[in-house]
Amino acid sequence: DTAVSQTPKYLVTQMGNDKSIKCEQNLGHDTMYWYKQDSKKFLKIMFSYNNKELIINETVPNRFSPKSPDKAHLNLHINSLELGDSAVYFCASSQDRIRGPYGYTFGSGTRLTVV
Amino acid sequence: QKEVEQDPGPLSVPEGAIVSLNCTYSNSAFQYFMWYRQYSRKGPELLMYTYSSGNKEDGRFTAQVDKSSKYISLFIRDSQPSDSATYLCAMSEIKAAGNKLTFGGGTRVLVKP
Numbered sequence: 001d002t003a004v005s006q007t008p009k010y011l012v013t014q015m016g017n018d019k020s021i022k023c024e025q026n027l028g029h030d031t032m033y034w035y036k037q038d039s040k041k042f043l044k045i046m047f048s049y050n051n052k053e054l055i056i057n058e059t060v061p062n063r064f065s066p067k068s069p070d071k072a073h074l075n076l077h078i079n080s081l082e083l084g085d086s087a088v089y090f091c092a093s094s095q096d097r098i099r100g101p102y103g104y105t106f107g108s109g110t111r112l113t114v115v
Numbered sequence: 116q117k118e119v120e121q122d123p124g125p126l127s128v129p130e131g132a133i134v135s136l137n138c139t140y141s142n143s144a145f146q147y148f149m150w151y152r153q154y155s156r157k158g159p160e161l162l163m164y165t166y167s168s169g170n171k172e173d174g175r176f177t178a179q180v181d182k183s184s185k186y187i188s189l190f191i192r193d194s195q196p197s198d199s200a201t202y203l204c205a206m207s208e209i210k211a212a213g214n215k216l217t218f219g220g221g222t223r224v225l226v227k228p
Binding site for chain 2: 004031035040041042043044045048050055056090092094102104106107108109111
């Protein structure tokens with residue numbers, strides 16, 4: 001049973017399109033995150049939701065919009081895709097009040113290629 | 116300048132050797148230090164975590180933190196080919212919710228049989 005699952009695993013799309021990535025966790029965690037890993041392997045946080053409330057919103061173009069329908073799900077919608085959006089997007093979850101920053105579980109990533 | 120610096124490697128060692136990895140950081144508010152391992156096309160998985168300065172050992176892995184020098188290290192003893200992966204250091208301040216991890220760029224390690 002996958003703890004943090006992301007769909008799709010691979011996404012190839014043309015510039016200008018709109019796409020969504022979905023994430024679900026079955027760990028009962030209260031906080032979920034989106035991270036972006038670029039071609040040089042740098043992982044950088046984009047957003048975080050705690051019990052459906054947005055608590056971290058880093059400097060990310062407003063073409064990126066997260067949505068958390070419930071605390072087990074966090075989706076990422078990207079409008080007007082650009083070449084520079086090509087990266088691997090990781091979803092993660094944690095139980096902050098119990099394990100703090102040690103409790104992250106990452107999904108296996110969505111590899112987005114914009115052509 | 117990035118908040119966390121890590122040599123990208125690759126670091127190539129023969130099987131059985133000690134692998135030595137390190138990161139430097141500039142933000143003195145970081146209190147939590149972690150090492151993640153990432154295999155190709157997989158998500159990062161937590162290997163070690165430490166809070167204070169000093170050493171922490173877990174099997175073949177030893178993590179060291181020197182807050183005065185803003186320097187952390189990971190040592191892997193008796194390295195195995197299965198240790199070949201990218202190793203990422205990560206750091207965090209402490210917050211009640213939304214513990215943002217700041218990562219280094221990762222060091223690619225190759226352990227040759």
